[in-house]
Amino acid sequence: MSDTRPRVALLVTCLVDLFRPSVGFAAVRLLEDAGCDVEVPAQSCCGQPAYNSGERHLAMKVARTMLDALEPFDYVVAPSGSCTGMVTRHYPTLFHGTPDEERACALARRTFELTRFLVEVRGVATTGSRFDASVTWHDSCSCLREAGTRQAPRTLLGAVEGTVIKEAGDREVCCGFGGTFAVKYPAISTAMAQDKAARLEETGADTVLSADLGCLLNIAGVLRRQGSPMKVRHVAEVLAGETAGPAIGEPDP
Amino acid sequence: MTLHRLTSERFREGADEALADAELQANLARLRGNFLARRARARDSLPEFDELVDEAVGIKNHVLEHLDTYLVAFEEAVEASGGTVHWARDDAEARRIVLNICRDAGASTVTKGKTMVSEEIGLNAWLEQAGIEAVETDLGEYIVQLAGETPSHIIAPAIHKNRRQISALFNHHHTNLEDRESDDLDGLLADARQMLRGRFLAADVGITGANFLVAETGQTVIVTNEGNGDLTQLLCGVHVVLAGIEKIVPTLEDASTLLRLLARSATGQDMTSYTTFSAGPRRGEDHDGPEAFHVVLVDNGRTGLLAGPNRDLLRCIRCGCCLNACPVYAKVGGHAYGSPYSGPVGAALTPSLAGLARTSHLPNASSLCGRCEEVCPMRIPLPGILRRLRDEEAQRGASPPVMRTGLQLWSVIAARPWLYHPLTSLTTRLLALMGRRRGHLPHLPFTGAWTRTRDLASPAGATFQSRWKAGERP
Numbered sequence A: 001m002s003d004t005r006p007r008v009a010l011l012v013t014c015l016v017d018l019f020r021p022s023v024g025f026a027a028v029r030l031l032e033d034a035g036c037d038v039e040v041p042a043q044s045c046c047g048q049p050a051y052n053s054g055e056r057h058l059a060m061k062v063a064r065t066m067l068d069a070l071e072p073f074d075y076v077v078a079p080s081g082s083c084t085g086m087v088t089r090h091y092p093t094l095f096h097g098t099p100d101e102e103r104a105c106a107l108a109r110r111t112f113e114l115t116r117f118l119v120e121v122r123g124v125a126t127t128g129s130r131f132d133a134s135v136t137w138h139d140s141c142s143c144l145r146e147a148g149t150r151q152a153p154r155t156l157l158g159a160v161e162g163t164v165i166k167e168a169g170d171r172e173v174c175c176g177f178g179g180t181f182a183v184k185y186p187a188i189s190t191a192m193a194q195d196k197a198a199r200l201e202e203t204g205a206d207t208v209l210s211a212d213l214g215c216l217l218n219i220a221g222v223l224r225r226q227g228s229p230m231k232v233r234h235v236a237e238v239l240a241g242e243t244a245g246p247a248i249g250e251p252d253p
Numbered sequence B: 001m002t003l004h005r006l007t008s009e010r011f012r013e014g015a016d017e018a019l020a021d022a023e024l025q026a027n028l029a030r031l032r033g034n035f036l037a038r039r040a041r042a043r044d045s046l047p048e049f050d051e052l053v054d055e056a057v058g059i060k061n062h063v064l065e066h067l068d069t070y071l072v073a074f075e076e077a078v079e080a081s082g083g084t085v086h087w088a089r090d091d092a093e094a095r096r097i098v099l100n101i102c103r104d105a106g107a108s109t110v111t112k113g114k115t116m117v118s119e120e121i122g123l124n125a126w127l128e129q130a131g132i133e134a135v136e137t138d139l140g141e142y143i144v145q146l147a148g149e150t151p152s153h154i155i156a157p158a159i160h161k162n163r164r165q166i167s168a169l170f171n172h173h174h175t176n177l178e179d180r181e182s183d184d185l186d187g188l189l190a191d192a193r194q195m196l197r198g199r200f201l202a203a204d205v206g207i208t209g210a211n212f213l214v215a216e217t218g219q220t221v222i223v224t225n226e227g228n229g230d231l232t233q234l235l236c237g238v239h240v241v242l243a244g245i246e247k248i249v250p251t252l253e254d255a256s257t258l259l260r261l262l263a264r265s266a267t268g269q270d271m272t273s274y275t276t277f278s279a280g281p282r283r284g285e286d287h288d289g290p291e292a293f294h295v296v297l298v299d300n301g302r303t304g305l306l307a308g309p310n311r312d313l314l315r316c317i318r319c320g321c322c323l324n325a326c327p328v329y330a331k332v333g334g335h336a337y338g339s340p341y342s343g344p345v346g347a348a349l350t351p352s353l354a355g356l357a358r359t360s361h362l363p364n365a366s367s368l369c370g371r372c373e374e375v376c377p378m379r380i381p382l383p384g385i386l387r388r389l390r391d392e393e394a395q396r397g398a399s400p401p402v403m404r405t406g407l408q409l410w411s412v413i414a415a416r417p418w419l420y421h422p423l424t425s426l427t428t429r430l431l432a433l434m435g436r437r438r439g440h441l442p443h444l445p446f447t448g449a450w451t452r453t454r455d456l457a458s459p460a461g462a463t464f465q466s467r468w469k470a471g472e473r474p
């Protein structure tokens, strides 16, 4: 690990902000333990819902707010492959040919998904946490194909005491979330999520983990509706050892 | 310019029907992984695969830059070998040209190899109307034709059917076969072969598609695994090749580069069983071959595509790989798309050729998971094209108003932090109260699309940012 403490902005992501703040706190702890000074500049949404719905102008307005908020930092880290991909892959496209293009490209180069940042930028080998469970990893499409996160979470989970990883089949197949797709085409989205849930359950793992809350809400939605005992959590909670609270979609004890 | 039997506006209904059809779901499940696993093996056993892709993309990009030059060169080469080239601006013109050729030949029966352009222009129905019987000779196409359906997959037209269904279909139609073979795969093949043999011999005209058109030599190239393409064009008097104008490659060498990629991506084979090069009609010293050789070059929206931002689509070699990779296709099957082209390439190509007015479901019905782009051997940025089509739709003001208003509202709020924070923290507190006991939200008027089939986890309480601002730390 390097000795200078970089200034890192946490890109909270709106889903974490609204649905599961514990993931945000877990991410802050992990980043601080990895030797970073973490700040949370006031922020909202990365603009992806509008971007994927053909509303480029709206997306650009939202994205520009983000650009202003996140620009002053050494790094931007998000507990999400999807929001990371929005910044790293799509901001440059969105701002292409505008005066903000260079700023967008520069921000894209400094932005990382959380687990990948910990392993590849900060050289973290273990987060020193304990979680007594068998887990299966859901690769989100954005982690695989946009954020470059594939091995990092497996490395970190492999170092969690008490945790056994059981890999699922069809790992590269989408869970059917897809942002607004999930509510525009709910029947198809649910059918995809049911297939995904079946693959995850076949592993016999107790808990499914992922880096993207959107996928997790979708998968938990199907598992809970089916009455499955499988638990659903964000990977940051497990890596930070914060697993005392209820899993996603479970009632307060 | 239209696409035949276009019913994409029914996408949602088609998808619902497909999802409710247990037998179809089982048939589609067989497809999953099967083709793709073979493709992955073929890819892994060819160390230079990525370089091959680079080269192929380069060839097609070059052709698209100089399409006019190569098309003219192709025409000259075909004519030098004694063949005729026809230009069809749209589907109607293409149908007319083919019908005239058939009439001049006095044809009553034509056999057909697999051609997607024929599906695009609705050739079979047109010929039947004119009293000419068109017989599909690709096994999958033959099955689909007997069933009165359209192909549901670019390279596996009858993938939506299982053996039981095919056997029932043959029982129904093959009444003139003396002894029906058994219902195992070989039996069904033998049946079809016996039925088709007579047709090959009776045919006056043979129509095939083309995977490539070689500008330098005037040859047309098709690949098949059944050899039906060869019989179609050799046993008849007149051979007609139907091809989109984008099928051009400059040289034989280029064709062979693309061929290496096509078979691997489509079926995972190193090479298809038959690769057939056709050049002009039979010459004096030839043992067989047609008396006449016609190539019909079809535009049908392609030049428009060439001039627009989605021209990358014209690199497509119709390998079907993106269909095999698509999780939406895997659930709804090909027919739901209501277009000869289904799956990711269909969702991008159909609106690009036929306009968005009737096809706007297609670019939207995607989770943009990106797997299609990852496997596409021609590096076509399919999710990017779907996104661009969504932009176009929004600009026309054609997206569903509820969706638009919702997004506008969200974006207005999200672009103003002073609005976002108080509003979101109020809402999440409220929702958290409603869902705390069960961990998920009750049915709310605005969550129906989600909560009909899935639980919606309730927010945990105050937003992260409000807690952070209040000084809370991990």
Ligand code: SF4
Binding pocket: B265, B315, B316, B317, B318, B319, B320, B321, B322, B323, B345, B375, B376, B377, B378, B379, B380
């Ligand atoms: S878009 Fe790509 S993967 Fe899909 S059929 Fe065309 S070449 Fe094959």
